[in-house]
Amino acid sequence: MPLPAPLDRAEAVVFDAYGTLLDVHSAVQRHAAAIGPQAQALSETWRQKQLEYSWVLSLCGRYAPFWTLTERALDYALAKHTGVDRGVRADLLAAYRSLDAYPEVPGTLERLRHAGLRTAILSNGDTAMLDAAVRAAGLETHLDAVLSVDPAGTFKTSARAYALAPERLGVARERIAFLSSNRWDIAGAAAYGFLPIWVDRSGQPDEYPDLAPVRVIASLDGLLA
Template structure:
């Protein structure tokens, strides 16, 4: 059975990890009762600052491991939401190391590999945190490679970060389908020359009209539909 576009012209399917395969809000959700009414706002602030720090460092020509940024972002979020007991910090960091995968992820990865496609992660996450997350979510045997931006010394959307996928997989960029739930990451992938598919899980409005995805889906199982 032929694969749907853009998979029909692909040799590899590369995924962003955090927010695409792994639910970044599941760490706070596990401890929502202890956190109290600010749980959702805390989680949003944590994620927003984690990403913001990666962009600022990249633009400044600096780099720090993504786990360091994750810790700093949580500290900022706790300071912004003083109603949350800061003693919850170690529990939240432990939970972030083992985030929940979205329910359709294992089946989608299995189906892609049965179709003969290489599957990989390309993530801002550093090597250690990715290894812990992939193992906890039982995804290790479903992926041919787990690529951290660490060797590039910069974060997405820098082209040097995206270079890691074709270089490590031995696949030309135009034969790689790249999936992310982050519209900014899709813009970067489009500029780089991947075939980007936006996983718009929460029905966000579109952005970056000059750097468009080739397809928009609501969850990963839509990729094979």
């Protein structure tokens, strides 16, 4: 059966990890009862600050492991949402190392490999946190490579970060389909020359019209449809 576009032009499919394969809000959801009514707001602040710190450091020409930014972002979120007991901090960080994969992820990865495509992660996450997350989600056997931006010393959307995928996989950038739930990440992937597919899990409006995805799907279930 022929692969749908743009997979018919791809030799490899590379995924962002956090928010795309792994549910970044599952850490807070596991401890929502202990956190109380501010659980959703805390999770959203934590995620936003985690990303914001990566962007600011990249613009400043600086770098820190993504786990460090994850800790700093949680500390900010706890300071902002004063009604949350700071005693949950250790539990939340432990949960973040073992986030839930979205339910369709293992099956999608396996179908891609059966179709002859290589599969990989390219993530802002540092090597240790990615290894822990992939093991916890049981995805090791479904991936040909798990790539952290650590060797580039900068975060996505830097071209140096995206370049790690073709270098490691030995596949030309225009033969790599890149999937992310983050529209800014898709913009970076488009600028770099990947085949960008936006996984718009939450129905967000489009932006960055000059750096458009080649396809938009609501979940990975739609990738091979």
